[in-house]
Amino acid sequence: MAILLREAIGDQLRRVRTDQGRTLREVSTSARVSLGYLSEVERGQKEASSELLAAICDALDVPIGDVLTEVGRALSPVVIDVIPADATAAAELVAA
Numbered sequence: 001m002a003i004l005l006r007e008a009i010g011d012q013l014r015r016v017r018t019d020q021g022r023t024l025r026e027v028s029t030s031a032r033v034s035l036g037y038l039s040e041v042e043r044g045q046k047e048a049s050s051e052l053l054a055a056i057c058d059a060l061d062v063p064i065g066d067v068l069t070e071v072g073r074a075l076s077p078v079v080i081d082v083i084p085a086d087a088t089a090a091a092e093l094v095a096a
Contacts, residue, residue, distance in 0.1 A: 009041075016060050053067075
């Protein structure tokens, strides 16, 4: 099952907060959002509006673009290039 956008955003917000050593209470007070609602956002249970996301990012002193960039990376599929072990197989791939 694919990860939902709200889950990826919540994961990234939690990661930033915990990396800063801050509590939910500290961030919720600074962002002026209830502790319970912030907890639900971090757990991917609630969608954060753009205004709420901006307030949380301000409280965390992190640009919203940085959060969204990391979310984009988390949601992007991993591409693995496989290089054949022998030159003949590699040449056949290039020619195809």
